[in-house]
Amino acid sequence: MTAARLTARELLALVTDASTFTELPHPGREPAPDGPLGWPGYDAARARATDRTGESESVVCGTAEIEGTRAVLIAFEFGFLGGSLGRATGDRLESAHRYARAHRLPVVPLVATGGSRMQEGMLALTQLQRVARQSALTREAGLAQVAVVRDPTTGGGWATLGAGADVVLALPGAQVGFAGSRVRPPDADPAAYTAEAQVAAGSADAVVPPGELRGTLGLWLRLLTGRSDAPAPVPGPLGATDPPATGWEAVLRARDPRRPRAGRYLDAYFTRRAEIRGDRCGGADPEGMLCGFGVSARDGRTVAYAAQTGAATRPAGYRTATRLIRLADRLGIPVLTLVDTPGAANDAEAERQGVGPAIAELFGAVAGTRIPVTTLVVGEGGSGGAVALAAPGRTWAAPDSYFSVIAPESAAAILKRPADQVPATADHLRLRPQDLVELGVVRAGDDDTDHSDHSDHSDHTHDTDDADTDRP
Structure with a gap:
């Protein structure tokens, strides 16, 4: 498995301080048979995804310290139905943001998703509005959001949790773009849909190797939680010290x-x-x-x-x-x-x-x-x-x-x-x-x-x- 395709739990272990991760309780809703659309085989697909990944949904949410700064983390599990967003995913994302605001914590989405879950139709797509609302409330509360986009990060997940963050970091070589590989034009240049291309286009801030991710996240979290009312000190001159004559x-x-x-x-x-x-x-x-x-x-x-x-x-x-x-x-x-x-x-x-x-x-x-x-x-x-x-x-x-x-x-x-x-x-x-x-x-x-x-x-x-x- 490539670094960009780490599982949710593997990535959490990579970026958090040892023994500090605590999973948040799962908000529950009783699912209808085969989901809200009655999509044939949906329950069986979810069961297979759980057997394969050990997860009951496409996101794992919890709190942890990163280089000593406590944060709420949202880790996507791409192996669970392509990390897609459904109603239960939206429940967890909303709960995570509410917890962050209640406890004054920054939010770190670790995103790997193909977008909204087809088996839940428009009810899945509207989760993007719900996620955007929660992100906006967290932003209004004066709390930072630092996203890490992994392979792949496409569709509405990129357009909300990824690109909507205050700072966007990307793993090397990750596929990052609104259009996934199966829906973009057949003659599209694949190089445009990469982490490196998004940085060059100003849509992401940096490509960070996995081994540097914890340190980079830790620095960003320290910086973005450093509130202060005092003005920045005036730098001293580094060149000439005497005034010009003319x-x-x-x-x-x-x-x-x-x-x-x-x-x-x-x-x-x-x-x-x-x-x-x-x-x-x-x-x-x-x-x-x-x-x-x-x-x-x-x-x-x-x-x-x-x-x-x-x-x-x-x-x-x-x-x-x-x-x-x-x-x-x-x-x-x-x-x-x-x-x-x-x-x-x-x-x-x-x-x-x-x-x-x-x-x-x-x-x-x-x-x-x-x-x-x-x-x-x-x-x-x-x-x-x-x-x-x-x-x-x-x-x-x-x-x-x-x-x-x-x-x-x-x-x-x-x-x-x-x-x-x-x-x-x-x-x-x-x-x-x-x-x-x-x-x-x-x-x-x-x-x-x-x-x-x-x-x-x-x-x-x-x-x-x-x-x-x-x-x-």
């Missing part, structure tokens, strides 16, 4: 290829970190935007980060940053953003991918968040593509950075100034860090005591289950 010197410093970039800042700021990848809309921008969560080297708290890398930021990068900020807001985790871009990508493909709406969404996420956002401009701050990532009133600037309404070259061109007037135009724009402090655009020093704008944190503990009874 505006043009500020621009040249920021464009210097030897200047520290996002990777160096993140390595210095965090002791451990884990990356989210992709915008969940078919795109990723790993060359332009780095997003994730990490353990602060200064105080050991969890801090979320969205960091531009010095390249033009593409629409998927902005959408990934928006996803990161909204997730951190829901989980009560402070955010650090690093601004460093000459501007948003402005090629025709960027326009077709919706760069304007993507930036608009990021502006809205930063403006509407309830958690504190701390921003450091570490390089180029090019126009709206940069300011969208900056926190109003909580932005600092490194000495080898600049922030400008427009690039000096573009400003000179618009004003019909000759090329030799570009340096003077940079001075006119007042884009140096010390100019920005005088203008009140960025803050001076590292005093970080005033975060009253974000003091009204919602509890996130309310649960609307009372209005969610007697669902199908």
Whole structure:
């Protein structure tokens, strides 16, 4: 059996701390003979599945510790009727989510399913609505969901428990896609339906080898349960420490290829970190935007980060940053953003991918968040593509950075100034860090005591289950 085809119990043993798994009680309903549709032979098929797997349903639900963090786990048993979802599966999934909310625990679905159970017809398909409802309630309660997708994860199971999670990890080589191998077009490229392809398309965050799964899950659970009201500390500058003499010197410093970039800042700021990848809309921008969560080297708290890398930021990068900020807001985790871009990508493909709406969404996420956002401009701050990532009133600037309404070259061109007037135009724009402090655009020093704008944190503990009874 391949690693991706481990049984539910084998996978639970692989990812949980020894002797910590406790199975949850099975919610019961008396099944009708051969199921709700009276499908001939359904009872016999279930009995054979039980004999083969030792399970009475396609999911095993329980609690356990993973690297010391307690969580609710939902492990699919693909050997039981292809891990399909029926009404009894829905009962167990709902019960698991209710338990998680009652005990304030994150949820870890370990998914391997072919979709809804044909022998139960539309009553099986509507379990997807039920599962989506439970996932939404858990999300509203401020609890994290980290999914592991296995071989295969297709159909509604992928479109709810898998792709709907906050973080999606995948086992290498797993078949992952909405269309299963028996229903997709005969000429479809099978490489598109793999874990690796889903990561490349921004629909999953990482491919994780089985031997690293427990450690990776443990890190993610620690990070995503690290609530904190305090703002992220401001990073110290890693490059120049003296202010630039002129505006043009500020621009040249920021464009210097030897200047520290996002990777160096993140390595210095965090002791451990884990990356989210992709915008969940078919795109990723790993060359332009780095997003994730990490353990602060200064105080050991969890801090979320969205960091531009010095390249033009593409629409998927902005959408990934928006996803990161909204997730951190829901989980009560402070955010650090690093601004460093000459501007948003402005090629025709960027326009077709919706760069304007993507930036608009990021502006809205930063403006509407309830958690504190701390921003450091570490390089180029090019126009709206940069300011969208900056926190109003909580932005600092490194000495080898600049922030400008427009690039000096573009400003000179618009004003019909000759090329030799570009340096003077940079001075006119007042884009140096010390100019920005005088203008009140960025803050001076590292005093970080005033975060009253974000003091009204919602509890996130309310649960609307009372209005969610007697669902199908």
